[in-house]
Amino acid sequence: MANTTAEETVDLPQMLPTVSPRPQHLQPESERGTPPAGALEAENTVEADTDDGASSQADETWDEGLDSRSVGNHSASTSLSNSVRDYVFENTRRYHKYMEGRYLMPNDEPEQEREDMKHAMCVNVMDGKLHCAPLESPQKIIDIGTGTGIWAIDSEFSGYSVLSPIHWLTRPKVGDEFPEAEVVGIDLSPIQPTWIPPNVRFIVDDAEAEWVWPANSVDFVHARHMCMAIKNWTQLLAQTYHSLKPGGWVELQELRFHLQCDDGTMAGPEQYGFGRFVDLCMAGFRSFGIDPLAIEKNPELLRASGFENVVEKVWKVPIGTWPRDQKLKTIGLYNRSMLVDALQAVSMAPLTRGLKWSASEVEVFLIDVRKSLMDSSIHSYLSFHVVHGQKPGSV
Template sequence: MAPDPTIPSTANSTLESSLVPLTSNHSQNKHPLCEGRRYHHYRSGRYLLPNDEVEQDREEVKHLMFLSLTDGRPFLASLSSPRKVLDLGTGTGAWALEVGDMFPDAEIIGTDLSPIQPTWTLPNVRFYVDDIEDEWVNGDDFDLVHARHVMPFLKDPGLMLQRTFEHLAPGGWAETQDIGHQVWCDDGTMSDDFAVAQFFDEITSAWGTFGADLRVGPKLGDMMRERGFVNVSTTVYHIPVGVWPHEPRDKELGVSFRIVIDMAISALCGAIANVRRWSDEEREAFADRCRRGLDQPSVHGYMKCYFVVGQKPE
């Protein structure tokens, strides 16, 4: 994933295993700190966001928000009884545990750079420390390979889709779920200087300097087809930015998304400042503008979320 210039890299595939079981005392738990936030140790610098408790809480809110989008379905793939499932970039492990609970006879594997998953788990769910941008060593013949909030942060999502294709069982499914990182508005209530829209423009530009495309979501369907997937479909959900909707379900989504964005502003403004070479005062002023923008109910902005599904031929 995209490197953070503020965190020294310790990546060395000759020194560390590509697939490490999660244990409470493993060296991968020795996370580096930067400006009061904690980041992953394994392949340090591959991912810009922290992995501390604040970020884990934010991920849990996102998990519930995505389940609300889909009426409680953890995936859209046409799969009724998966036998073997891989969750790439599992984060807190919430999605893997959700699927493991739904399908107790299935084997669920979750991998991530950070060993932040619970040490207790379901009997059919296992977590590993792994860099998914390396060669995969975590099995084959998966019925479902799932990646949520992963593809926009990779330097080569096409390669990830190719590896997914190769590790799927015939007839198996791949599914990506990603926020589009762009604020839209259909009724003219959003001005060109709306701070939240500028925030996502800035972070997209900053992450782009490391080779990642935060707005890759709508492109993933074609990328799947190019790599041999069939039955490819893209479902687009709208998530309100803020509390402006009147319909209760949309308002609840907007409240959740407001929390998700607000909790990320500090860390991501730091990444923007590093690229733009802003002073601390400039960074804080921009962050304050972003937070005020989240509390403007007169602006009817929303973001698109892309669920892209494809199947490996039988």
């Protein structure tokens, strides 16, 4: 099979939701370098809404009820030993105990709910899809860094759906495309639901440790939002390649934390609070050997690892409700709400453990960062990258 590479820039989905009340049963860069050669950028231009007054008023209305803490709730599995289910508490947040310190972000309920909101946002950005790889009747699927397990459960593989406010309104279908597939989620934290579909299971392990899956045994490996966790992508992809069957697919989905702006409304990080936040967090993660912007090299790494038919897609994801287009306003609203809730979770450990800030210094710093995120005169955005590749050979 010939080794081919394709690059594609994708517009945001055609159908996005308007927010309505939740149904009752759901209630309770210090181095801003130029991307490496060949890195794909989203090329479509997002037009800003020129009605500043309306935008400001819309912000107040759109933000109402969209705190990601309202998305849902998950409880740890009672089938695991107490040692694995133990936690570490630090600076008001809860972290994993198993392989303590390996992952720098918390695993408490607010973070779980924020991750579920991010899942819903990304599914909407991808026009309701959970993957882009062209799968054909996969029998075994691995979800790396499964977190709450929402991707594994709310998938056409399992035939089940985890309902969140966004999903409930926008999920185009609850499919059963691959009901015979076994879906295995792996994570350091046992924070998945106690109820799961019969063809889904979860294991507690480190994705960068030696894999338990033998050679040529897996059809699809999915990893999302792992850029702030993985230290050695080359090793991870080597294990992925080893375990995949010939013809199997790997897909990496990442929100790239590199701020961009097309119309000059965003100042540098010295003047823009969220820009300084991104730079400092990048420095904090790098002090632990983690480069969150390593995802820019994912297409190149896939090819270097032996994968072919590599395709990358990129979407612009606005921060806030500044776009003129109504559907982009919706995506931007969800993104901003998710980012506001992420500020403490993303920064506390990297800044206190890595850069030796005090917790109070972090909290004071975040006051200005929150204000900057709510400024609709700044037309900034992030980009969402999805790249997949295929192991050579026949399925």
